[in-house]
Amino acid sequence: MQCFVPFAVERPKTRLSEVLTTAERRVFSEAMLADVLTALDGVSLDGDAPDPTVLATAPVDVDVPVVVDERPLDPAVNDRLDSVPTAIVMADLALATPDALERLISAPGDLAIAAGLGGGTNAFVARDAAFHVDYHGASYRDHLAIATDAGLDVTEVDSRRLAVDIDEPADLTELLLHGGGAARDWLVDNGFELATGGGRVRAVRE
Amino acid sequence: MQCFVPFAVERPKTRLSEVLTTAERRVFSEAMLADVLTALDGVSLDGDAPDPTVLATAPVDVDVPVVVDERPLDPAVNDRLDSVPTAIVMADLALATPDALERLISAPGDLAIAAGLGGGTNAFVARDAAFHVDYHGASYRDHLAIATDAGLDVTEVDSRRLAVDIDEPADLTELLLHGGGAARDWLVDNGFELATGGGRVRAVRE
Numbered sequence: 316m317q318c319f320v321p322f323a324v325e326r327p328k329t330r331l332s333e334v335l336t337t338a339e340r341r342v343f344s345e346a347m348l349a350d351v352l353t354a355l356d357g358v359s360l361d362g363d364a365p366d367p368t369v370l371a372t373a374p375v376d377v378d379v380p381v382v383v384d385e386r387p388l389d390p391a392v393n394d395r396l397d398s399v400p401t402a403i404v405m406a407d408l409a410l411a412t413p414d415a416l417e418r419l420i421s422a423p424g425d426l427a428i429a430a431g432l433g434g435g436t437n438a439f440v441a442r443d444a445a446f447h448v449d450y451h452g453a454s455y456r457d458h459l460a461i462a463t464d465a466g467l468d469v470t471e472v473d474s475r476r477l478a479v480d481i482d483e484p485a486d487l488t489e490l491l492l493h494g495g496g497a498a499r500d501w502l503v504d505n506g507f508e509l510a511t512g513g514g515r516v517r518a519v520r521e
Numbered sequence: 522m523q524c525f526v527p528f529a530v531e532r533p534k535t536r537l538s539e540v541l542t543t544a545e546r547r548v549f550s551e552a553m554l555a556d557v558l559t560a561l562d563g564v565s566l567d568g569d570a571p572d573p574t575v576l577a578t579a580p581v582d583v584d585v586p587v588v589v590d591e592r593p594l595d596p597a598v599n600d601r602l603d604s605v606p607t608a609i610v611m612a613d614l615a616l617a618t619p620d621a622l623e624r625l626i627s628a629p630g631d632l633a634i635a636a637g638l639g640g641g642t643n644a645f646v647a648r649d650a651a652f653h654v655d656y657h658g659a660s661y662r663d664h665l666a667i668a669t670d671a672g673l674d675v676t677e678v679d680s681r682r683l684a685v686d687i688d689e690p691a692d693l694t695e696l697l698l699h700g701g702g703a704a705r706d707w708l709v710d711n712g713f714e715l716a717t718g719g720g721r722v723r724a725v726r727e
Contacts, residue, residue: 412679414679415679418679429681430681430698430699432638432681432685432695432721433694433695433721433723434694434698434715434717434721434722435721452717452722453698453715453717453722455698456698473618473621473624473680473681473682474679474680474681475635475638475679475681475683475684476679477681478681478684479638482721483721485691488639488640489638489639492636492640492659492661492662493636509640509659511640511658511659515638515639515640515641515688515689516639516640516658516659517639
């Protein structure tokens with residue numbers, strides 16, 4: 316199945332600027348992208364395995380094909396949805412595992428979709444070209460409405476690993492707790508560790 | 522399957538005290554408990570459906586049996602794990618659906634376990650009496666270690682709906698976005714609504 320992984324090269328992860336410099340955010344983002352590509356590579360679905368292409372805003376060095384599209388996310392993704400089935404998987408899903416992606420890709424329906432925390436849409440498979448994206452605001456609800464208005468069957472894929480995109484400092488906690496790839500290694504190598512106290516565990520930097 | 526839903530009657534949801542009064546937190550907590558019980562009631566697994574009991578620190582008015590145990594959570598839960606299989610489902614999983622709980626209860630292994638955000642343990646099914654709980658700190662990791670040390674087979678259940686416990690103000694966003702029961706209704710009736718802006722959607726009060 317064709318699968319695009321959108322990746323913003325120039326201004327990666329601005330909401331992590333409290334805890335990471337611009338240069339660090341770039342390296343960290345590339346580590347997350349590598350983890351997503353590794354997870355996609357681990358999906359074993361006969362005849363339906365994802366065949367990823369990075370849909371980047373500028374050239375990027377990865378082991379899979381790259382398509383450069385400088386436009387905003389919506390038109391860049393929507394052009395790829397003209398042919399289906401197509402999977403779209405965000406590049407910051409550093410907790411994604413082959414199992415979680417298999418559940419998404421093998422889920423039935425014209426649209427199989429996984430919510431992100433905070434109302435976003437982290438991954439989906441469109442099997443009907445009537446679906447299109449609008450990532451502004453609470454996109455998950457909007458995407459359900461777009462699909463419903465087009466008469467599409469929707470399967471909501473309930474996955475923590477696909478729900479946690481790494482956008483904000485609190486998300487680093489989830490990556491330290493549950494990650495197993497390059498992005499988690501990078502955090503550990505750069506001084507991040509878990510702090511336990513009252514309530515939830517937090518990520519702190521030495 | 523016997524199933525206990527631990528519920529703290531006296532000091533519910535202290536981490537929501539920024540946005541809710543003590544009296545409000547009590548009513549809201551009971552609404553979440555009711556939602557969890559409704560979701561459990563909707564699980565349709567022949568012969569293996571959960572048979573819930575509320576494990577409360579004081580009497581509480583619900584439609585299922587209540588066992589009052591004034592001790593801290595760990596000993597109260599551990600006593601119930603002497604006989605297995607036993608499911609433990611937290612009372613603040615206001616996004617839980619019958620489907621998500623079915624995945625947990627039908628998952629294989631001596632321990633099927635669902636992580637919460639921030640390192641907690643939100644729900645599990647123990648099928649071997651060697652398992653016991655220790656909810657202090659990053660309990661999810663500790664629980665995996667306890668199970669592994671006891672030689673148990675563990676299945677990690679990957680569910681956003683079981684991962685989001687409603688502990689902190691940011692969690693109210695998830696409830697407004699994805700909830701469908703009494704707790705979400707209570708929030709809406711009491712002035713909470715979604716605010717969209719840059720980044721993730723937030724819950725705000727009028």
